[in-house]
Amino acid sequence: MESFGSRLHRATRERGPLCVGIDPHAALLARWGLSDDVAGLERFALTVVEALADRVAVFKPQSAFFERFGSRGIAVLESTIRQSREAGALVLLDVKRGDIGSTMAAYASAYLNPDSSLCADAITVSPYLGVGSLQPAFDMAAEHGGGVFVLALTSNPEGASVQHAVGAGGRTVAQTVIDEISQVNVGAEPLGSLGLVVGATIGATGHDLSKVNGPLLAPGLGAQGGSPADLREIFGDSLRNVLPSYSREVLGAGPDGTALRAAADRAVTACSAVIG
Numbered sequence: 001m002e003s004f005g006s007r008l009h010r011a012t013r014e015r016g017p018l019c020v021g022i023d024p025h026a027a028l029l030a031r032w033g034l035s036d037d038v039a040g041l042e043r044f045a046l047t048v049v050e051a052l053a054d055r056v057a058v059f060k061p062q063s064a065f066f067e068r069f070g071s072r073g074i075a076v077l078e079s080t081i082r083q084s085r086e087a088g089a090l091v092l093l094d095v096k097r098g099d100i101g102s103t104m105a106a107y108a109s110a111y112l113n114p115d116s117s118l119c120a121d122a123i124t125v126s127p128y129l130g131v132g133s134l135q136p137a138f139d140m141a142a143e144h145g146g147g148v149f150v151l152a153l154t155s156n157p158e159g160a161s162v163q164h165a166v167g168a169g170g171r172t173v174a175q176t177v178i179d180e181i182s183q184v185n186v187g188a189e190p191l192g193s194l195g196l197v198v199g200a201t202i203g204a205t206g207h208d209l210s211k212v213n214g215p216l217l218a219p220g221l222g223a224q225g226g227s228p229a230d231l232r233e234i235f236g237d238s239l240r241n242v243l244p245s246y247s248r249e250v251l252g253a254g255p256d257g258t259a260l261r262a263a264a265d266r267a268v269t270a271c272s273a274v275i276g
């Protein structure tokens with residue numbers, strides 16, 4: 001079984017370093033001329049999949065925008081995940097789960113077990129209950145070739161007050177998370193399957209990402225103000241492992257498929273120029 005790190009490495013080499021978020025905001029549904037209901041949600045998500053699944057390395061559906069329509073929204077999320085994967089894109093489900101280990105095991109079953117209709121290639125998780133509490137997700141991912149992205153330095157301005165806080169050992173909270181994930185990825189070839197989320201908006205923070213040996217998801221590009229040029233300062237020598245992520249910037253070009261493809265092509269060209 002091929003690991004997630006290996007599959008992601010291959011996908012970004014073949015298709016370029018780009019993750020497109022599927023974030024059906026109410027404002028975007030309106031802009032696309034769609035109703036703010038399950039039918040609009042479904043048309044939005046499937047339009048993105050039809051336009052981009054054959055060229056984008058990774059889709060990142062934002063679960064919140066599907067959850068807001070209840071069980072019928074979750075059903076659309078299931079079909080979005082399935083159709084994206086069938087069409088050749090990897091799916092990183094942005095759910096940001098985190099809980100005590102025994103509950104985390106249930107989340108892992110929901111999102112990383114191939115028997116589940118919500119199974120994705122990878123998920124986002126929050127380390128606020130301690131990185132160790134996420135172990136059931138790491139184990140499930142390892143068993144089934146999945147991946148897990150742990151929040152480290154998020155793109156929102158409020159994140160630093162917690163993530164830059166210095167603990168007893170003199171390290172920041174974020175550096176502790178970075179170091180714990182780095183340990184798990186030691187020796188993985190060509191890339192570990194545990195990733196980190198590091199926003200494209202954070203500037204130089206002095207955090208050491210050099211030993212992560214795993215993917216570094218960089219949201220915050222475009223709508224939140226981050227640009228590909230900012231990635232250099234944030235990631236330094238770890239730039240090669242960065243997976244840049246755009247949602248509204250690309251989605252805003254829809255609903256026309258040609259315009260969506262052009263927006264994704266612009267994004268991947270701009271990111272490739274920096275990442276290589």
Ligand SMILES: O=c1ccn([C@@H]2O[C@H](COP(=O)(O)O)[C@@H](O)[C@H]2O)c(=O)[nH]1
Pocket residue numbers: 021023062094153154155156197198199219220221222223224245246247248249
């Ligand atoms: O630090 C983080 C972690 C996750 N996100 C998510 O990424 C997208 C960003 O959307 P844009 O439209 O490109 O701003 C969204 O789903 C966030 O929940 C993030 O922004 N920052």
